[in-house]
Amino acid sequence: MKEIERVRQFDQEWQKLHDYEWVISKFIMAILLFCSTPLYVIPFQEGEVLVINVLLLQGIAVWIYMRPYLVVKEERNQYSITSVFAFCPIDSYLVRKVRVGYLRRFCGILSIVNILLQQLGAWLGKTWGIENLLYPILGSALVYACGYLYIWSLTRQERK
Amino acid sequence: MGLEYVHVTGKGKGFRLEDVSFSLESGYVMGLVGKNGAGKSMLLRYMIKEKKWYTGQILLDGKEIHKEWALSMRKIGYVSEDRKFFVGISAYENAKLLSLYYPAFDWIKFEEQMKRMNVSSEKIIGKMSRGERIKFQMAFAMAYSPKLYLLDEATAGMDPIFVREFYRIVRECMEEEDVSVILVTHNMEELCRIADYVGVLEQGRLVSFGENEEV
Numbered sequence: 001m002k003e004i005e006r007v008r009q010f011d012q013e014w015q016k017l018h019d020y021e022w023v024i025s026k027f028i029m030a031i032l033l034f035c036s037t038p039l040y041v042i043p044f045q046e047g048e049v050l051v052i053n054v055l056l057l058q059g060i061a062v063w064i065y066m067r068p069y070l071v072v073k074e075e076r077n078q079y080s081i082t083s084v085f086a087f088c089p090i091d092s093y094l095v096r097k098v099r100v101g102y103l104r105r106f107c108g109i110l111s112i113v114n115i116l117l118q119q120l121g122a123w124l125g126k127t128w129g130i131e132n133l134l135y136p137i138l139g140s141a142l143v144y145a146c147g148y149l150y151i152w153s154l155t156r157q158e159r160k
Numbered sequence: 161m162g163l164e165y166v167h168v169t170g171k172g173k174g175f176r177l178e179d180v181s182f183s184l185e186s187g188y189v190m191g192l193v194g195k196n197g198a199g200k201s202m203l204l205r206y207m208i209k210e211k212k213w214y215t216g217q218i219l220l221d222g223k224e225i226h227k228e229w230a231l232s233m234r235k236i237g238y239v240s241e242d243r244k245f246f247v248g249i250s251a252y253e254n255a256k257l258l259s260l261y262y263p264a265f266d267w268i269k270f271e272e273q274m275k276r277m278n279v280s281s282e283k284i285i286g287k288m289s290r291g292e293r294i295k296f297q298m299a300f301a302m303a304y305s306p307k308l309y310l311l312d313e314a315t316a317g318m319d320p321i322f323v324r325e326f327y328r329i330v331r332e333c334m335e336e337e338d339v340s341v342i343l344v345t346h347n348m349e350e351l352c353r354i355a356d357y358v359g360v361l362e363q364g365r366l367v368s369f370g371e372n373e374e375v
Contacts, residue, residue, distance in 0.1 A: 074248030
């Protein structure tokens with residue numbers, strides 16, 4: 001078995017063990033995405049004021065999606081999962097790589113939906129401009145960057 | 161299998177090691193003693209940490225540990241109160257999750273050792289006593305058959321019965337498999353009883369190293 005597969009297998013087992021946590025996080029994430037993603041249908045020219053709200057809600061959705069992969073909530077305390085991995089024979093960059101993979105998949109789908117909705121809105125409103133392409137791309141990139149920073153901050157501190 | 165420290169020098173939080181060199185052949189127990197802050201635990205943690213925080217070399221079986229750190233870690237059994245497990249789940253669930261990183265993990269051996277040490281694998285780690293946690297760690301380590309055990313104050317604050325039992329397990333393990341043990345302790349009595357070699361650390365320097373009786 002490849003080393004990276006061990007990390008993925010761990011995540012599967014971990015998910016089975018904490019399935020309620022995953023269900024809750026996915027439910028909250030779905031609500032946030034349901035409230036934010038459709039706003040991309042409003043063309044950038046008409047919905048400038050909503051940009052911050054959309055980015056904030058999608059940023060929180062990513063944070064909630066990644067949290068169970070990174071944080072252990074047990075009894076009254078919580079800690080980074082890497083504090084346990086620090087004593088295991090697994091390279092931290094592999095742990096990070098797998099989590100970044102989950103983030104990439106999530107943000108990849110999200111950005112396609114964001115771009116399509118914005119194009120649809122611009123086409124319907126007959127206001128298409130380059131900003132209608134840049135807005136969802138940059139917005140999704142920003143959400144990805146936030147998710148990446150979250151992963152990086154939690155996977156670096158304990159493995160020194 | 162042998163362990164060799166070659167001119168290991170480095171700093172930690174308030175601790176430092178200076179030019180530490182020694183070698184330990186397999187089949188022997190080495191005891192490390194010294195005052196608080198002398199660098200005993202740090203000497204072990206340099207092996208455990210993924211990042212190389214020292215200059216010099218630490219060789220395990222002739223290979224530098226930090227060249228293939230993950231592979232080297234599979235040959236090391238680290239037993240310490242500092243070692244973290246998932247405290248909200250049982251010993252069995254912890255073993256199930258973390259054994260994924262140890263290809264040589266033997267479930268039969270793990271269950272046998274847990275029974276032998278009289279610890280239930282269904283018990284939640286957070287609800288275990290300190291002694292039970294140390295025993296679980298020992299059983300977990302024994303299940304993947306490491307070649308080197310690092311016992312960092314494993315018996316500190318334990319009652320004499322536990323200490324005697326713990327070292328009996330360590331000795332039995334050494335008889336069954338060709339392993340080395342590094343033992344960090346403050347207890348000179350237990351050190352005299354179990355260690356073949358003794359190293360004395362003072363302010364990060366290994367001021368004395370040799371056979372138990374000599375030191």
